[in-house]
Amino acid sequence: MSEVRVHNLSISLDGFATGEGQALEAPFGHAGERLHEWLVGTRFFHAEDNLSGGTQGADNGFAVQHNPGIGAEIMGAGKFGPPGWQDDPDWKGWWGPNPPFHTPTFILTHRPRPSIEMEGGTTYHFLDATPAEAVAQAREAAAGADVRIGGGPTVVRDFLAEGLIDYMHVAQVPILLGRGVRLWDGLESLEQTYTIEPVSTPTGITHLTFTAKR
Amino acid sequence: MSEVRVHNLSISLDGFATGEGQALEAPFGHAGERLHEWLVGTRFFHAEDNLSGGTQGADNGFAVQHNPGIGAEIMGAGKFGPPGWQDDPDWKGWWGPNPPFHTPTFILTHRPRPSIEMEGGTTYHFLDATPAEAVAQAREAAAGADVRIGGGPTVVRDFLAEGLIDYMHVAQVPILLGRGVRLWDGLESLEQTYTIEPVSTPTGITHLTFTAKR
Numbered sequence: 463m464s465e466v467r468v469h470n471l472s473i474s475l476d477g478f479a480t481g482e483g484q485a486l487e488a489p490f491g492h493a494g495e496r497l498h499e500w501l502v503g504t505r506f507f508h509a510e511d512n513l514s515g516g517t518q519g520a521d522n523g524f525a526v527q528h529n530p531g532i533g534a535e536i537m538g539a540g541k542f543g544p545p546g547w548q549d550d551p552d553w554k555g556w557w558g559p560n561p562p563f564h565t566p567t568f569i570l571t572h573r574p575r576p577s578i579e580m581e582g583g584t585t586y587h588f589l590d591a592t593p594a595e596a597v598a599q600a601r602e603a604a605a606g607a608d609v610r611i612g613g614g615p616t617v618v619r620d621f622l623a624e625g626l627i628d629y630m631h632v633a634q635v636p637i638l639l640g641r642g643v644r645l646w647d648g649l650e651s652l653e654q655t656y657t658i659e660p661v662s663t664p665t666g667i668t669h670l671t672f673t674a675k676r
Numbered sequence: 677m678s679e680v681r682v683h684n685l686s687i688s689l690d691g692f693a694t695g696e697g698q699a700l701e702a703p704f705g706h707a708g709e710r711l712h713e714w715l716v717g718t719r720f721f722h723a724e725d726n727l728s729g730g731t732q733g734a735d736n737g738f739a740v741q742h743n744p745g746i747g748a749e750i751m752g753a754g755k756f757g758p759p760g761w762q763d764d765p766d767w768k769g770w771w772g773p774n775p776p777f778h779t780p781t782f783i784l785t786h787r788p789r790p791s792i793e794m795e796g797g798t799t800y801h802f803l804d805a806t807p808a809e810a811v812a813q814a815r816e817a818a819a820g821a822d823v824r825i826g827g828g829p830t831v832v833r834d835f836l837a838e839g840l841i842d843y844m845h846v847a848q849v850p851i852l853l854g855r856g857v858r859l860w861d862g863l864e865s866l867e868q869t870y871t872i873e874p875v876s877t878p879t880g881i882t883h884l885t886f887t888a889k890r
Contacts (some may be wrong), residue, residue: 475872475884476860477691636884637871640864646690650854658689658850660876666883668874670689670850 468630472497478642479615533607538617566603682844691854693829747821752831780817
């Protein structure tokens with residue numbers, strides 16, 4: 463059976479995956495780019511932007527696992543656009559005409575709209591569905607490949623709580639945001655169903671992998 | 677000038693340094709001993725209990741730094757006893773007649789009582805004081821040696837917020853407690869005043885050191 467995976471989910475030391483005050487000009491609120499500097503510096507990220515260069519150390523070793531084997535993504539409404547994007551019929555995501563997904567991409571929203579075909583293989587589908595229903599649809603669209611849960615944190619948390627995630631990679635950044643949206647709320651005893659392995663890299667990031675126990 | 681240090685402060689992945697429901701038979705609430713298993717296994721901890729054996733790897737390398745150079749400890753009322761100990765005139769801490777402090781030890785409480793001299797060099801002093809006042813008194817008692825802030829988490833947080841801590845070692849344990857007392861609340865941007873270095877060990881613990889920037 464194909465797997466449901468989370469990659470490159472960055473959190474602060476105090477557990478916030480996004481800051482306070484998300485807006486069009488601040489997708490991560492007061493966190494700015496600080497949660498993702500480690501990722502932006504990697505060769506993986508450079509290549510996504512058709513740039514050469516970037517680091518090839520351990521951080522890149524985690525980052526590059528984002529795409530291989532993935533056949534569909536599921537994301538929350540909060541990742542797709544700033545608060546209120548549902549009122550803008552022309553909103554097509556943050557990522558321009560050729561988004562970095564290159565697969566069917568399911569956006570969870572209580573106000574679905576018709577699907578949008580983008581360049582590069584990404585098609586946006588809008589779903590009002592439970593996590594389990596969304597996984598079933600995405601799995602079908604992925605045609606045997608894996609499904610990535612793209613975030614944000616409340617979506618990842620919901621899918622974790624329902625036991626729908628097989629593998630998760632979290633990058634813990636040594637900053638304290640103090641406020642925002644926490645990843646870990648309501649996930650008591652997650653270690654009973656996942657093998658958790660931490661590894662710190664010389665850039666100060668601690669990568670945590672969660673592998674579902676069978 | 678002598679330093680103010682924190683050692684072996686254990687937290688869960690979701691940032692709780694103690695669980696919910698602290699009581700006489702459960703000093704760390706529903707966390708039980710899970711936050712401290714890494715410490716109990718070390719040669720340092722065995723030696724404190726006059727036992728031989730224990731691990732000598734990286735975890736022990738952090739653990740053993742607890743005592744050298746320390747001339748006094750400051751702890752909160754919540755570390756000294758279960759809720760309500762102030763109503764028991766005979767309460768002398770959790771640690772028996774020969775406590776593991778071996779120095780003057782200051783307990784912060786709004787209901788001070790006369791000092792108690794224990795075996796092995798520990799004398800308990802009870803202080804109704806601000807963090808800065810407590811550090812001044814402990815520093816004097818330490819006679820040039822360093823002062824350890826012994827916890828619990830709200831006390832460490834208060835001293836951090838006032839910029840009174842020079843060095844802190846936190847051991848992050850890969851479990852999710854879900855509830856209890858958080859260490860990180862109200863400490864936004866702590867990375868601006870501390871150099872933070874994480875290192876994960878093969879036991880799954882991530883040790884984080886905070887060194888005040890000068």
